[in-house]
Amino acid sequence: MSLPSLASLDPDKITPFVRDVVLPCIEFEDPCVAPGASAFRIAMRTSVIHRWGVFAEERIPARRKVIEYAGQWIDPWEAQRRWARPRAYLFRFNDDWIVDGAVGGNGSQYINHSCEPNIKVRRLGRHILYFSKRVIEAGEELTVDYEFSADSKRVDCYCGAPGCRGTINVKPKR
Numbered sequence: 315m316s317l318p319s320l321a322s323l324d325p326d327k328i329t330p331f332v333r334d335v336v337l338p339c340i341e342f343e344d345p346c347v348a349p350g351a352s353a354f355r356i357a358m359r360t361s362v363i364h365r366w367g368v369f370a371e372e373r374i375p376a377r378r379k380v381i382e383y384a385g386q387w388i389d390p391w392e393a394q395r396r397w398a399r400p401r402a403y404l405f406r407f408n409d410d411w412i413v414d415g416a417v418g419g420n421g422s423q424y425i426n427h428s429c430e431p432n433i434k435v436r437r438l439g440r441h442i443l444y445f446s447k448r449v450i451e452a453g454e455e456l457t458v459d460y461e462f463s464a465d466s467k468r469v470d471c472y473c474g475a476p477g478c479r480g481t482i483n484v485k486p487k488r
């Protein structure tokens with residue numbers, strides 16, 4: 315079945331639920347990294363970890379800003395509503411703010427999780443910056459530790475790292 319183009323939808327007939335929840339989880343075309351989003355050559359490809367992932371196309375030195383996590387800033391109530399999607403691209407900035415990469419994202423929302431990641435997150439002001447933890451060679455998939463809460467639903471991990479903890483969730487604190 316072919317999807318209608320976004321431009322053909324009548325804005326007056328779109329309910330807030332369809333606009334905010336349904337439409338952002340429909341892939342009208344293959345995802346890509348937005349041009350200019352990174353100072354390095356990185357690209358979207360299919361991943362052995364999960365569906366799509368983001369890959370280095372050139373060597374990235376250690377401790378360099380690779381990309382900013384972009385998207386719409388929403389509150390926890392709105393984030394809860396958007397979890398209804400089959401796929402969510404929600405980055406928890408703090409207790410008050412979540413960034414929805416499905417709306418206005420630049421491709422960084424497709425970076426998969428690894429238990430031994432090559433990217434680390436730095437929060438600078440109202441920016442979520444992804445920095446290289448070490449040298450990343452051309453061809454490597456970019457990965458970050460999602461650190462899902464120990465209290466949230468367990469998600470099995472397929473990162474394949476030698477030290478994989480088996481789940482994207484962090485271990486419960488004792």
Ligand SMILES: C[S@@+](CC[C@H](N)C(=O)[O-])C[C@H]1O[C@@H](n2cnc3c(N)ncnc32)[C@H](O)[C@@H]1O
Nearest residue numbers: 363364365366403423424426427470471472473
């Ligand atoms: C923000 S998406 C990442 C992009 C995703 N690969 C895609 O194409 O939509 C996050 C979801 O990807 C999946 N994922 C990412 N890393 C994973 C991993 N190491 N093991 C299993 N699933 C993973 C999980 O379903 C997770 O909730």
Ligand SMILES: [Zn+2]
Nearest residue numbers: 429471473478
């Ligand atoms: Zn893992």
